[in-house]
Amino acid sequence: MDIKNNSTNRLTISLDNKFDGVKCKFSEFPFKSVLSLDPLIELWKNAAGDTGKIKSSIARPVLDRLKNIPELIGPLNDISLLKKHEDIVDVLMSVIYPAAQWNKLIQASIAPFKWKAMYSTPLFDKIFGVSEEKINKLQNENKHMLVGKTINAYVNILKEVYGRKIKFGSPFIYGTDDKNTGLTRYFQLNFDSTFVKIKVNGEKPELNENQIKELLKDITNLEMWTKYLPPEKFEFHGFVNLYAVNITDQEVLSQLKHDLLEKESIISMERFRTLQSKLRDLFRLPDLKLGLAALPKEWNQLVQYGRKIGDSFIFNFSEIVSCRDFDNSIYEQVMKKGKPVIIENIEQCSDKTKIENELLKQGIKSVAVAPLYYQNELIGVLELGSPKPNDLNSLNAIKLNGILPLFSTAVRRSVEELDSNIQAIIKEECTAIHPSVEWRFKLAAFNLILKREEEKSAEMETIIFNDVYPLYGLSDIRNSSTIRNESIQSDLVEHLTMAKDVVNSAMNIKSLPYLDALSFRINKHITGIKNGLSSGDELSIIEFLQREVESTFSNLENINPSLKELVANYHAALDPHLNSFYKKRKDFEESVAIINEVIAGHLDEAELKSQEMFPHYFEKYKTDGVEHGIYIGQTLVENKKFDELYLKNLRLWQIIVMSDIVRKTNEIKPFLKIPLETAHLILIQNAPLSIRFRLDEKKFDVDGTYNIRYEIMKKRIDKAVINGTKERLTQPGKIAMVYSHSREAAEYKKYIEYLQAKGYLENKFEELELESLQGVQGLKALRVTVNLNYKNEKTLINYKDASEIIMKLESQAQK
Template sequence: MKLNQLKLNIEKIPFKKSLSFVPLINRLKGEREQGGIKGAQAANMLEIVEKCPALSNASFNVKDVKKYEEEIHLLMSNFFTPSQYETSMGVAATPFDDENFYFTPAYSAIIKDDTKELELVEQQNQINCYKTFTMLVYAYWLIFKKLYGFEMTMDYLFLNRLTDKLNGLVRYYKLEFDQTCVDISYAGKLPDITHDQIYQMINDPLNMDFWLETLPLDNFTFSGFLTFRYVDITQVEVISSLKSQLLEKSAIINRGNFKSLEESIRSLLGLPNLNLGIIALSVNNEEVENRSGFWHGFLNSDQYKCKDYKDTIYEEAARSGTPVLINDLSDKKSLAPIEKALLNKGIKNISIIPLHIDDQLVGIMELGSTKAYDINFTKLRIIKDIIPVFSIALQRTSEELTNRIEAIIKEECTAIHPSVEWRFQKAAAQLLIKRDAGIAAHMEEIVFSGVYPLYGAIDVRHSSVIRNKTIQDDLIEQLELAAKVLKEAVKVNEMPIYDQLIYKLNFFINSIKEGLSSGDEVNVLNFIRHDIESLFSHFIGNNEGLQKAIKEYNSNIDSELNIVYKRRKDFEDSLGMINDCVTSYLEKEEEKAQLMFPHYFEKYRTDGVEYNAYVGGSITENRTFDRIYLKNLRLWQLIISVELARKTEQLKSSLPISLDTASLILVHSQSLAIRFRQDEKKFDVDGAYNIRYEIVKKRIDKAKIKETNERLTQPGKLAIIFSQESDRNEYNRYIEYLIAKDYFESEIEHLVLEDLQGVYGLQAIRVQIKNGKESQDALSIAKEINKLGMPDSVN
């Protein structure tokens, strides 16, 4: 019920009321006449009443209650048994009056205790209105029942909250009232009102003004008294409240909402020392998601990973699918580090409750107390019905949180490689926490330090020369086709301007045959469009030979580019087929290589394909790095370089233009750091020293062997560039192994390279790739080596 919709213009109850014991006395007289034990008890009470005539007055003065305290107490035993009087909270009052004239010791003790607060659950500014509304509803309910014979089902309207200010525990009570000792009278003739009218009133409960107009209460008098008993409904109310709280957005991750959940659980179980924890699980990533600021587990996942929970009470609960209860953690033998940490936080009594959705473990609920034996199986039974609601709330919140984090990553970082996605999620989560707290923040810088780079390239040999040659051929063909049109035009109408244009076309043809200079292509195409093609409309309608030449010209022009685009298209198609072949194979093999050890990988197209890989401990969240993984990836890189060279060689025969490829690997022996640059949305090496690595990468593709004019990279060969003697020794061992596996010919070239601009002292190993059928795939070889633990022949 929304009280802000309540229509109520009165401030005071519009009927008369008085305290009277007459209705009870009349009831006792009837019971005395019936005889039996109940009749005898009624007779004894009536004897006492007869000795106190004031009790039989139609209107009893409330001020005299103290004077007749013992007699009234005896009369009230009809409503509160001795047991109820001692243990329950109960009161008696004039009908619809705030002043209680009788109350049990339990109620009196609470009212006098400054550490306890008993109040209506309604908002303070609505209490008076709600009280008046409730009293009117009860009054009409009695009138309908006693004077009009209409039964209306009534549930409790008043809900009271009792708060213990010392420990924060809350209990909820509904009021059960006894109205048997209330008489109702009407001054004058009782108004006629039908059941249909009563139904109309009931169907419009918030419009109390309508009720008062339909059946005014001014001439009604209520005499007697009402008794009320406070019935504890904490369990029902708190469970209902918990379900509502858990349906709210961010109910579990918002710290304020979570504290409210914890307080509700404490009140429900009556345990002031209770602590609540929630952990979301992501078992597939071998991760316990318990980031501070979101999930509120007892322990922080920054210190404890998924593996730390093995052989603990957490794993026991997860495997069994049922709650695990430890009465006193300090008595448990062989405590795991996780369990010791709980004890150090003061948690002695703990229950670990698995949370499931469709039999899938999604999280863990922790109930812990600083007091041993505080939580027992009866307490767990109380919360049994709300465990599924916690599971649903956890799953929904996890999905919402994931969506928000992914949105931040897309906003701040675009697409992210899966191997480092965890780090971006962590940074995005921290940014989300700050933004939710109203802090103007930017995403933290993401740096992976101590990583080892692997760089490789498969380049199309002489691609620039071939591209220029195709441009020359296309331009010359277009110029010759244009000249042919003009020569036909001269036959029709010999004009000096045509001769001059033909001369210019021949000049361009001879110039391009000698070589294509910067700007030549633009100049030629501008001349053709403005000076040649503009004449074609002038030639329309002339002789057949001229029209045929124009048609031939147009048929050789690309409709979209408006140029002759034949050899260039063949070249671009050939280059695209090579790149597609390379990237497809790289993607497939790199996905498998992630199984060896997670690493960052990126590739990009040039006239060929280049790729970078970075491997190291900082790239992964839950795995320990060892140089064996670097060696394994280096060997894997050699293998895929050979396979790529073989695939592109096999592809040559089906290309529009036969293109050769050359393979290159750069070895960098020292670890470095990579930083994600927000402005460019990509990773770059970090630090002045590490920049040298990037400079080397950009310049080695044109490297030549010292004291020769020979390019290092050659079709059918793999070149490995390095600067340290240790790198030479390592790669010699790999190559010896791969020669034995039929990847390379037996000859190994050891070369010194000419100095490049700003780059000195580079050396290289070059080996001839062995043709033939494809060998065992890269992952199989790498797994084989991994099982052997890098034998001496390779290590």
């Protein structure tokens, strides 16, 4: 509520029609309302008494006629009397309803605050229909309407009865649906109380200046109004003139502005349809369709990176496959001109492109497309279409000027909200995703958002990439399980030995049979561990030491001061977090960690550069060593053309990277606390396969029974041995390349020959047959020795020259 004090006795009050939170004990209008023509007749009498003027000569005959119709004077309890005496009523009302405007005005005269229409123009009746029923229903159901009328009545009492000059502005907005089109029109209802007289029953309630100020300060406090001015003391006689002004455009624009500020205003299909409905009201086109599309910065990336918001004509096209299809179309014109473009009748358009024909397929015969800008940057387009030719034209398209900024802001915000929602879904459903396939997961997340509009429990679609080529590599720490067990054995023996020293020292000072028995058990554990470590031995021995040995130390410390020092040294030798001896295991795990970091770090650095050749999926896992998997193919990329040349590049790249890893792991060996050896292999497969993202495991896996063999090979080939021998395939300083078909070997021999010439590899290589593995037979291998003395400042070949290298190798093979 705004109150402006313009002078000492005049206030201007605006309520903006907001009465939320107002306490109202009334279920209906609390004042008595009496329909009467008396105030209007009084106007005519004043005119008749103004002698010597034309209006007097007009008024006197009217009053003479009224003398013969006494039922029109005083309270009108029977409204049908107005129809009965229609001629004289028309004359009386002519001072309010100008004849020249009769068919243009949206006007009615109603009982004071009762909405009982006694007289109205044809246009009012046409628009509002059975207006009394509609408005009475609104009155009874709408608290705001009741509160507004009551406050309006009290303000009139202050003006008329207490002589306060108050301007009270509280217009009502009324929406009505067209029976034929279903479109909503909005009208502002303004009320003129000129012909209302207020009657006071009995003594006028006293009202001092302070009370008036109090009422005006809190004008919506109905309890205070009724306390000072009881409703039963006042009656309203006469009629109110109601003027309806069509404000559809202003109201719809206001509602659109409010709606577009709401979160997900254009992402939610329900809200999107609401926006479409309001645009239909604004343009007065019941079949109008709305489309919105967010565009990439580069127009030539529209097909790949554009997206519809809610709905869009441009992304409903059935046969659009290239940005070239948009050449010379209405969309390209919009982009070039930077302003709306309208085709009033697409069917009669002489230079239709594929795009305009696609619009016709969607049933759109009249279209307007407008660019959406945010901070001078093109971010999308707004589309309006109608199935009727000429519905959209340069005249009604002017209305776009009022809505484009609103939609621009909403599109910008909604794209940001959508991206945020997409990232949240990916994080929840899929965790971290490799950048090469992020586009596919964003699409799946976007589709999930749309599906959840219809079904809250919808799940993310299955993500499958068909016909991708796999590459697999493993750098394994040789005999890591054996060395780990030996480290554990060494630490346990050392731990038990330290405990035995404490116990034996205590026995030398004070002979106790229990200590002798404890020493015996410790020796037994030492002997058992030296003979071999079984599952569960480590845990059982640690429990034995803590529960049965160390529990006696507190008592032993009291036997002799020298034992106290010995116990202190024992505890100091243990790891404070594990409470056990942790030396050899620590050396082993630190050595493993260093090797893994060197391998993983080199893979990450090299892989980042390899993406320059062609985008591909890459993953790695650390165990006792590092394994990596690569997938490359057309289905993995969104906007690039795959060629087998890129696959060959990547295969050559993998051998180079693995040879670098062999050298690096060999170089760091002298600096390791335990000089661990590493062995390296590559699995070759020419046949493409399909991979599926497993939502439960949050990782990719091969899809289909036929492709399972590849997964089996990955898990078992590191244990492969050469046929007819017990020699392991993988050996330190070498790279084993496992294959199934001779054509796979032929391709890799070319790479080996090239890398030998470049100094990466030693000049000889081995061709080997492998013993059958469980579930896999017929495997062979190429095994090469890495040149450990090779020095290359760049470490890797120039990736930009990779294509030339492959083509050169192909040419040599053909010769």
